[in-house]
Amino acid sequence: MKVLIAEDDPTSRRILEAMLAKWGYCVITARDGDEALKALAEEDAPHIAILDRLMPGIDGANVCRKIRNMEAGTGEYTYLILLTVKGSKENIVSGMEAGADDYITKPYDEQELRVRLSAGRRIIDLHKELTTAKNHLLEQSRTDPLTGILNRRAVMSELLVEMARSQGENNQLSVALLDIDHFKSVNDTHGHAAGDAVIRECVLQIGSALRCDRFGRIGGEEFLIVLPSAAEDNLPVICGRILSMINESATMFNGSAIRVTASIGAATWDGAESLDILLARADKALYMAKKSGRNCVKISGPMEFAVMADC
Numbered sequence: 001m002k003v004l005i006a007e008d009d010p011t012s013r014r015i016l017e018a019m020l021a022k023w024g025y026c027v028i029t030a031r032d033g034d035e036a037l038k039a040l041a042e043e044d045a046p047h048i049a050i051l052d053r054l055m056p057g058i059d060g061a062n063v064c065r066k067i068r069n070m071e072a073g074t075g076e077y078t079y080l081i082l083l084t085v086k087g088s089k090e091n092i093v094s095g096m097e098a099g100a101d102d103y104i105t106k107p108y109d110e111q112e113l114r115v116r117l118s119a120g121r122r123i124i125d126l127h128k129e130l131t132t133a134k135n136h137l138l139e140q141s142r143t144d145p146l147t148g149i150l151n152r153r154a155v156m157s158e159l160l161v162e163m164a165r166s167q168g169e170n171n172q173l174s175v176a177l178l179d180i181d182h183f184k185s186v187n188d189t190h191g192h193a194a195g196d197a198v199i200r201e202c203v204l205q206i207g208s209a210l211r212c213d214r215f216g217r218i219g220g221e222e223f224l225i226v227l228p229s230a231a232e233d234n235l236p237v238i239c240g241r242i243l244s245m246i247n248e249s250a251t252m253f254n255g256s257a258i259r260v261t262a263s264i265g266a267a268t269w270d271g272a273e274s275l276d277i278l279l280a281r282a283d284k285a286l287y288m289a290k291k292s293g294r295n296c297v298k299i300s301g302p303m304e305f306a307v308m309a310d311c
C-alpha cells in the first residue's frame with residue numbers, strides 16, 4: 001500500500017521513509033504541504049498520509065482540511081496521520097478538527113508508528129470493501145436483470161439528467177418508446193423462455209442501431225430510448241434504423257428462428273414540458289403506430305400522422 005510522507009526536515013523524512021519501506025509500504029515523499037497536496041490529488045494517490053504538523057507553506061492541518069474538502073461527495077477517503085510535537089495539545093485538537101484521523105507525537109516510538117499505520121491500513125481496506133459493495137448494489141438497483149440494460153427507474157433518471165443538460169446547453173432532446181409487436185403471441189406459441197430470448201435479441205439490435213446505451217426496459221416488452229441532440233427531423237432516420245435492425249434479425253430458439261417487428265412512438269422535448277407530458281406524447285404516438293398497422297414509427301407533434309417507416 002502506498003503511503004505519503006510529508007516532512008520538511010530531510011533527516012526525519014529519510015528515517016521515516018526507510019522505516020516504512022522496511023515494513024513493506026510503497027513510500028512517496030513530499031517536502032512541504034504544497035507537494036503533499038499535489039501528490040494526494042494525483043490519480044492513484046496514496047490512501048494513507050503522514051503529515052508533519054509544522055511545514056513551510058501549507059501546514060499539516062491545512063493539508064487535512066483541503067483533502068477533506070477535495071474528497072467531499074466523491075466517495076474517496078485518505079487516512080491522515082499528523083506528526084506533532086509532544087505536548088502541543090492545541091495543535092492536536094485543531095489538527096483532528098481539520099480532518100486528521102490520528103496523530104503521532106515527535107519523537108515517536110517506532111512500534112507505535114507501525115501499529116498506528118496498520119490501523120490506518122485496516123480502515124482503508126474496509127473503506128474499499130464498502131465502496132465495492134455499494135457500487136455493486138447501485139449497479140444492481142439500476143439494471144434490468146433479464147437484459148443487463150437500464151431498468152425503468154434508471155432510464156427515467158437518465159432522461160431527467162439529459163433534460164437538464166439539454167436546457168443548459170440549448171440542445172435538442174428526443175425520446176422514443178419502442179414496443180415489440182404481438183409479443184404475447186411469441187410467449188403463447190414458443191413459451192416464456194423464447195419470449196425472454198426475443199427481448200434480449202431486440203436489446204442487442206437497439207444497442208447496435210444506437211451505438212450508445214441510453215435506453216432502458218420500462219415494461220415487459222417496452223423500451224424507452226433517450227436521444228440527446230436528436231432533433232425532430234432526425235427521428236425518422238434514427239428510429240427507422242432501429243426498426244430495420246429488428247426486422248432483419250431473428251432469434252434462434254430450440255432450432256427455430258423467431259422473427260418479430262416493433263413499433264415506435266417518438267417525441268422531441270419542447271424544452272419546457274414535464275417528463276410525464278413528454279412521455280405521454282411519445283406514448284400517444286406509439287399508440288398511433290400500433291393502430292396504423294405496427295412495424296412503423298410515428299412522431300408526436302406536427303408530424304404525428306405521418307408514416308415514417310414501412311407499414
Ligand SMILES: [Mg+2]
Pocket residue numbers: 007008009052053054055
Ligand atoms: Mg516540520
